[in-house]
Amino acid sequence: MGGWDRRVKIWGYRIAEKIDEILQTLGLFKSKKTNTAGLSGGQKKRMSIALELISNPLVMFLDEPTTGLDSSSCMSCVRLLKELARQGRTIVCTIHQPSASLFQLFDQVYVLAAGNCLYQGDTANLITFLQNVGFPCPMFHNPADYVIELACGEYGEDKIEAMVKATSNGKSLTYFNDASKLPDMKILRDENSADDKDDNGLAATSQYNQLKVLLRRGFIKVKRDQTLTYLRIGVNIMVGLMLGTLYWKAGIDGSKVLDNYNLLFSILMHHMMSTMMLTILTYIPLSTLVKVLCCFMFTVIIYYMTAQPSEMIRFGMFFITSVLVVFVAQSFGLMIGAYFDVVNGTFLGPTLSVPMMMFAGFGVSLQDLPSYLYWGSYISYLRFGLEGIVGAIYGLNRGIIDCPESAYCHYKYPKKFLEDVGVRADQFDNDVVALILFLFVLRITAYCVLRLELQATA
Structure with missing residues (x-):
């Protein structure tokens, strides 16, 4: 039992250390003792991201993470996502009317209309793509706004059909900077599975520790x-x-x-x-x-x-x-x-x-x-x-x-x-x-x- 208790303590320490690391990365460490109800809108958004990061996921899906935030908080949130992506994660999110500066922070963009792919590739290549298909983005116009207008059919349904054809409905990888370096998802999944099997990993914890954490969480919820x-x-x-x-x-x-x-x-x-x-x-x-x-x-x-x-x-x-x-x-x-x-x-x-x-x-x-x-x-x-x-x-x-x-x-x-x-x-x-x-x-x-x-x- 002594060895098992020691392992439980090590896991608990590593998880606590990981939580502090995540809070530090998200800029929430100073608010560690603050109840969720006392956080600002931007902090709550980052808090929801922090909850997903506990299990160190390979892929994260976020639905409009900037909705309801001011321009400064939006920029801070997207920069945070970019930093997390640089750590080896794949982050997929929908975005609601991004500004031009916010749009440039994204590495890749995927545009849909009626279930068809209008464009997929690097953000910087979007303007080049629009020029190639004959619908150049007007000068001083936000490319994100322009491509949304095209997708909504404001300039005619024929333009949507032309864009779908140009991308082979999403099969073309022409507008990625280096398509050969796109992540091999099978390899990443195999590496992630190997990490899960590691007894010293964060995912490996005892049922006793899980029960203790859930009981403590339930007690705090009842108290509040x-x-x-x-x-x-x-x-x-x-x-x-x-x-x-x-x-x-x-x-x-x-x-x-x-x-x-x-x-x-x-x-x-x-x-x-x-x-x-x-x-x-x-x-x-x-x-x-x-x-x-x-x-x-x-x-x-x-x-x-x-x-x-x-x-x-x-x-x-x-x-x-x-x-x-x-x-x-x-x-x-x-x-x-x-x-x-x-x-x-x-x-x-x-x-x-x-x-x-x-x-x-x-x-x-x-x-x-x-x-x-x-x-x-x-x-x-x-x-x-x-x-x-x-x-x-x-x-x-x-x-x-x-x-x-x-x-x-x-x-x-x-x-x-x-x-x-x-x-x-x-x-x-x-x-x-x-x-x-x-x-x-x-x-x-x-x-x-x-x-x-x-x-x-x-």
Whole structure:
């Protein structure tokens, strides 16, 4: 293990060193500690290039890298690309109305019109080509603008046909300065493949290191995302305090057993709706750590404010059930969001949740459901969530609940209450297994739906 750890550290050091080198090359080293949101437009463009350079690619494709930049930033960006090309990379990019000075920085140009090649070769030879085909560039006119005007057919379609014929539709290499020195892509690919097989290369890293980097990146993203992190935590704390105040010490009061039952169902509703709707609206799964943290804080606040049984095993069962309901609700939202747009998903999410609540056993106990509708209880994950938390609070042979002298306590015996609501106290293991099955089925369904949607739009 010592040797392996040493190799991981070496890889980490080399990658960090490479990142510093890339930032230095792109002129971003002074902004290394700056959040992406705080970068200027030109810096963001260079940052996107830096992300591609991490894997040291042989070929880079850039779509209009100068769009939205001022003339100075455009010149800086193209000069940077030229410097990267001088390091042995092939850089292909589209350019939007370049100035004459910007156009001269490109080594080679490829002009297309209606899928046909009008010209390919060195930038400096473009004017010579235009003269040879009989369409000389006017004096003091930007060659880039002129060739675009020709490609758009402003001077007639016959000129486009003549240019296509002159270049043999891209097969002619006449206007390259030295066609014999054009890169042999097969050789370059073979050299690049050999580099990838080098155990000491940047691409060779352990799965442990990849996992560590991804987890760190996910943590930083969660920390910076105030909307989906801090707001979510704040809302859970506020709702927990509100419910805790409303049902103050209902867990140890024999006259408030039904109120406590309402609280338990309200908790499940909060877990379901807040998680499901957030996923449908944003289609961005919240970090697992944040979800568990929110659920834990919410559970702790309510559990102790409402004076539920102070036994760790009961608290553990309560918390495990709550977390599983959160994950299942998120998976349900992912499945809906993968197929429907925001408007339809916002409508269908709550609509499809109504049967979940109907068959959960809250309004109508499971034993009172008609036989022809009982199947619905098996497709309601809330049924298993409710059974799990009710069993955690009133199961495990809980003793007689204290009853105030001035009140009538119909359900001071937990077994009597469990019989009336139709909940079996010995089903916690089955409830957990059922919720896990719901989680896997919904996740797999969401994945399949999303994959089909991507294939349909491809």
